[in-house]
Amino acid sequence: MSRKLTMIQAITEAMDQKLAQDPRVMLLGEDIGINGGVFRATEGLMEKYGADRVVDTPLAEAGIIGSAIGLAMNGMIPVVEIQFLAFIYPGFEQIVSHAARMRYRTRGQFEVPMVIRTPYGAGIRGPELHSESVESYFAHTPGLRVVAPSNPYDAKGLLIAAMEDRDPVLFLEPTRLYRAFKEEVPEEMYRVPIGKAKVVSEGEDVTIFAWGAMLREALQAAKRIEQEHGWKCEVVDLRTLYPLDRDTIISSVKKTGRAIVVHEAHRTAGLGAEIVSLINDEALVYLKAPVKRVTGFDIPVPQFSVEDAYLPTVERVQHGIMETISF
Amino acid sequence: MMVYSENLKPSFDEITESPDMLQVLSEQGDLLASVEGKINETLMLQMYEKMLLVRLFDRKSVNLQRQGRMGTYAPFEGQEASQVGSALALAPEDWMFPTYRDHAAAIVHGQELFRIFLYWMGHVEGSICPEGKRIMPPCVPIATQMVHAVGTAWASKRKGEKTASIAYFGDGATSEGDFHEALNFAGVFKTPTIFFCQNNGYAISVPFEKQSASKTIAQRAAAYDIPGVRVDGNDIFAVYIAVKDAVERGLRGEGPTLIEAITFRYGAHTTADDPKKYRDQERLSQEWREKRDPMARLQTLLQKKGIWNEKLEEQWLMQMNEQIDLHLEKAEGYPKADPVGMFEHVYAEMPWNIREQQEECRSFFQKDVRLP
Numbered sequence: 001m002s003r004k005l006t007m008i009q010a011i012t013e014a015m016d017q018k019l020a021q022d023p024r025v026m027l028l029g030e031d032i033g034i035n036g037g038v039f040r041a042t043e044g045l046m047e048k049y050g051a052d053r054v055v056d057t058p059l060a061e062a063g064i065i066g067s068a069i070g071l072a073m074n075g076m077i078p079v080v081e082i083q084f085l086a087f088i089y090p091g092f093e094q095i096v097s098h099a100a101r102m103r104y105r106t107r108g109q110f111e112v113p114m115v116i117r118t119p120y121g122a123g124i125r126g127p128e129l130h131s132e133s134v135e136s137y138f139a140h141t142p143g144l145r146v147v148a149p150s151n152p153y154d155a156k157g158l159l160i161a162a163m164e165d166r167d168p169v170l171f172l173e174p175t176r177l178y179r180a181f182k183e184e185v186p187e188e189m190y191r192v193p194i195g196k197a198k199v200v201s202e203g204e205d206v207t208i209f210a211w212g213a214m215l216r217e218a219l220q221a222a223k224r225i226e227q228e229h230g231w232k233c234e235v236v237d238l239r240t241l242y243p244l245d246r247d248t249i250i251s252s253v254k255k256t257g258r259a260i261v262v263h264e265a266h267r268t269a270g271l272g273a274e275i276v277s278l279i280n281d282e283a284l285v286y287l288k289a290p291v292k293r294v295t296g297f298d299i300p301v302p303q304f305s306v307e308d309a310y311l312p313t314v315e316r317v318q319h320g321i322m323e324t325i326s327f
Numbered sequence: 328m329m330v331y332s333e334n335l336k337p338s339f340d341e342i343t344e345s346p347d348m349l350q351v352l353s354e355q356g357d358l359l360a361s362v363e364g365k366i367n368e369t370l371m372l373q374m375y376e377k378m379l380l381v382r383l384f385d386r387k388s389v390n391l392q393r394q395g396r397m398g399t400y401a402p403f404e405g406q407e408a409s410q411v412g413s414a415l416a417l418a419p420e421d422w423m424f425p426t427y428r429d430h431a432a433a434i435v436h437g438q439e440l441f442r443i444f445l446y447w448m449g450h451v452e453g454s455i456c457p458e459g460k461r462i463m464p465p466c467v468p469i470a471t472q473m474v475h476a477v478g479t480a481w482a483s484k485r486k487g488e489k490t491a492s493i494a495y496f497g498d499g500a501t502s503e504g505d506f507h508e509a510l511n512f513a514g515v516f517k518t519p520t521i522f523f524c525q526n527n528g529y530a531i532s533v534p535f536e537k538q539s540a541s542k543t544i545a546q547r548a549a550a551y552d553i554p555g556v557r558v559d560g561n562d563i564f565a566v567y568i569a570v571k572d573a574v575e576r577g578l579r580g581e582g583p584t585l586i587e588a589i590t591f592r593y594g595a596h597t598t599a600d601d602p603k604k605y606r607d608q609e610r611l612s613q614e615w616r617e618k619r620d621p622m623a624r625l626q627t628l629l630q631k632k633g634i635w636n637e638k639l640e641e642q643w644l645m646q647m648n649e650q651i652d653l654h655l656e657k658a659e660g661y662p663k664a665d666p667v668g669m670f671e672h673v674y675a676e677m678p679w680n681i682r683e684q685q686e687e688c689r690s691f692f693q694k695d696v697r698l699p
Contacts, residue, residue: 034605035532058538059469059499059530087468090503125398125449127427129467268680297684302669304398304449309666309688316691 004182010152011041011117011173014159015079017189019049022077025163027054028064029081038083039119039178065091065116069099072114077163085120085172086129092137099168100143115162115169120148121213121264122296122311123176125304131175132301133212133265138170139242139274145194146241148172150215152183154239157192165194172241174213197245199252203232206258206321209249209275211238214262214312221317231325241271246278253283258327260292260320262312267295289327294320347543348557348589351564354619356627362564365571368634374415374563375629378407378622379640380647381431384440387651388447392598396659397447401428405561405593405612408621409525411435412566413493413588416574422461422479422492424472428525428592429465429495438462440651444658451664470500473509473522480518480577491574493521499530501544510585514551519577521570522585525560531596532605548585560588561621591615666692 005013018025027042033056036043046054057064061082068078082088088095099112122131138146145167149155155173162169200215201222210218215237222233234252238245253259259279261272272293279291294312302310351360366374385404391397403410406428414435417423423436430443437460446453446465454464461479466472476494483490500506501524513520524544528535541547548555554576558565566588573584593612595602602608629635670677670685677685 030530031532031605033532036604038531038600056533056537058502059533060502060504062504063502089468090505127399127447127449127467267684297670297688298680299670299673299684303446303451303453303664306451306664306666306669307449309692310669313691319691 001188002184002186005152005156005185006179006182007149007152007155007173008039008041008178010156010185011159012043012045013185014156014163015042016045016048018077018079018160018163019045019053021189024075024077025053025079026071026076027079027081028057028068029055030057030059030064030083032056032081037081039175041081041117041173061088061091062094065094065099068114068116069094069102069112072112072168073102073110077113079115079117079163082116082118084126084130084132085118085134086132088116088118095138095144095168095170096141100141103167104143111166112168113166115159115165115171117159117171117173119175119178120172121174121176122301122304122307123213125307126175128303131304131307133263133296135172135241136265136270139271143167144242145169146172147194147239148174148212148241149239150174150177150210150212150237152185154192154198154237156185157190158194158239160189161191161194164191169194172212176213192239195240195243195245197239197248198237199248200235200237201233203234203256205231205233205256206260206324207234207236207252207256208260208262208317208321209236209238210262211241212264214264217312217314217317218262220314221321224314224318225321229322229325231321233321244275244278246282249275249278250282253279254286257286257288258324259287260294260317260324262294262317262320264296264311266298267293268298270295289324292320292324348559349565349569350559350562351568352562352624352628354624356624356631358564358628362568365568366564368632370415371625371629371632372634374411374567375622375625375635376643377411377415377435378563378625379643380650381407381411381434382622383644383647384434384443384651385431387655388444389594389598391444391655392447397444398449399597399599400447401597402594403428403431403592405615405621406525406527406590407431408563408625409523409560409566409588409590410495412563413495413521413523413570413586416567416570417491417493418574420461420490421574422463422476422483422490424463424476424492424494425465426472426495426497427465427467428497432495433462433465436460436462440654441657441661444655445661448658450661451669452661470496470503470505470509472496473500473505474512476520476522477509477512477516477518477583480513480520480583481516484516484518484580489578491519491521491577493523493570495523495525497530498524498526498528498535498538498544499533500524501547502530502538507547510547510551510553510583513583514553517580517582519574520583521573521577522583523570524585524587525590526587527590527592529592529596529606531600534606544587545585553583553585555585555587557587557589560590561619561624563621563625590621591619
């Protein structure tokens with residue numbers, strides 16, 4: 001059975017089902033209990049599973065993430081909510097220096113099976129520091145997995161997979177898509193494997209790599225390019241940002257010979273650069289044009305009156321595709 | 328050490344069981360201690376006038392958000408005495424580090440109303456303060472600005488300036504590491520920093536008793552051997568006196584002070600929040616309005632003194648509404664942020680990548696990009 005859910009509903013359902021199935025699962029975060037989370041991702045879960053499993057913590061991200069590490073090492077499966085990605089920084093040290101390294105330092109003796117969920121990205125007219133897309137900080141951290149779904153189906157399946165993963169997973173939820181659309185989501189539990197990208201639409205002429213909220217821009221640009229110019233774009237949703245799905249990336253580029261990467265993060269040292277490198281390493285001779293990056297600019301994500309100018313638009317993606325095609 | 332007043336009065340028992348709290352002006356508008364030599368009638372009127380102005384501004388802002396003329400907004404109604412009283416106790420050159428809920432303090436310290444409108448309208452120029460002022464942009468992350476107020480005060484001290492720094496924060500902030508680091512640094516380096524906590528009882532939805540096992544926030548000062556003062560945050564006299572004392576102590580070289588002002592936000596955390604989800608909003612908000620409002624008690628006192636009447640209030644209301652409307656007009660008529668401008672001020676000198684991206688953005692903005 002399936003029914004139509006928004007992404008936020010799919011996320012809630014994933015946590016609900018894991019809480020029901022596995023007594024080790026605990027949710028921790030600010031305002032996630034009686035308030036149900038600032039985006040209502042944990043709505044109703046405290047009432048259902050009790051305040052000692054769905055825990056309103058003090059306002060302290062280092063405290064939340066650090067204690068979640070201890071909980072995870074001692075047999076629990078903590079699922080942490082950080083209210084916005086830009087509020088994660090007090091907990092950054094805990095993530096980078098501890099969560100990501102515990103297995104390595106103890107040569108596998110201890111592990112940290114935890115999930116950190118957090119909304120990210122611009123486009124919601126949010127106040128300052130509510131719109132960042134800094135996935136690179138984390139994709140640069142060996143020991144972490146970084147996941148970013150673009151639709152309700154993947155969100156549920158990836159979150160369940162994340163909660164069952166033996167390593168710490170940063171689960172990035174595109175704020176703009178929380179309630180943007182509904183789609184069929186199976187009622188039962190299922191997994192979308194971490195580390196697997198998805199070819200969303202097939203094409204022969206150019207590959208567009210995107211994730212999270214940028215998928216919509218990518219798909220729309222692909223549609224327009226086909227309508228206006230007849231070129232067929234292959235759109236690949238990376239879904240997992242670390243580790244990258246090398247096979248899917250490379251086989252698509254070998255087929256199309258052209259590629260662009262779209263992300264809302266800043267361009268310099270953004271994940272696009274890594275993808276370009278990977279293509280250079282593995283498929284250089286197949287390329288008919290340099291791989292293009294269409295990204296957020298190298299400036300702080302600005303106040304919302306100009307955020308639309310900061311974000312890659314369909315127009316900019318289209319332009320990037322055509323530049324690649326007409327190289 | 329705790330600094331206690333002779334006029335401690337148990338109150339607001341639902342926030343904490345600990346009754347030790349400085350109160351000077353009672354809820355009924357009675358003076359519980361002499362304020363002679365500290366607060367004269369001119370200042371009393373000024374306090375009232377400022378609270379009235381910022382309350383009108385706050386209500387206007389909530390309405391503007393509802394009308395879609397402003398983005399998400401963080402209202403402060405109910406906390407006027409804490410913000411206005413503390414800001415009035417500062418000298419014009421003192422450094423101020425407000426949070427996103429402290430526009431009242433910023434206004435009193437010299438921030439212009441239209442800037443605050445611009446800020447919440449998402450304009451890139453909403454955080455500029457008037458020339459010569461030291462009003463920092465509203466701090467969005469929690470407690471992180473507190474350490475900055477240590478640094479600015481430290482520099483003032485090193486330069487031999489008689490300038491204090493004040494950091495505003497809420498009860499939730501006291502759980503963050505930066506809160507403790509700030510208190511400790513300020514204690515070690517004896518900086519003239521005032522840590523001004525508005526304990527409004529809730530960090531969004533989490534009540535203080537769940538935030539901490541400490542009964543009070545002021546008692547945290549003891550751990551760092553700095554003075555901790557607990558005041559009725561809806562009593563503008565108590566707030567003013569406590570902050571004034573703290574500034575003087577700091578400028579005498581005696582170091583920082585932690586002040587906990589007990590107050591309540593009548594409304595939501597922000598316009599995106601629904602307080603009915605987590606508290607008995609109607610009852611609480613009504614109770615505080617009726618029994619503990621920061622303006623009502625001062626109004627009563629001023630009336631008893633014969634320096635306030637309804638006619639004066641009406642006159643003020645008219646003037647202030649006009650003033651607010653003028654600033655709103657200025658904000659709404661302010662040149663729309665040019666996307667190209669968002670590339671400015673990232674660095675003192677623009678590096679090549681940003682310059683190129685600015686050009687790229689300009690060409691899209693001016694629609695002169697031709698698809699090949």
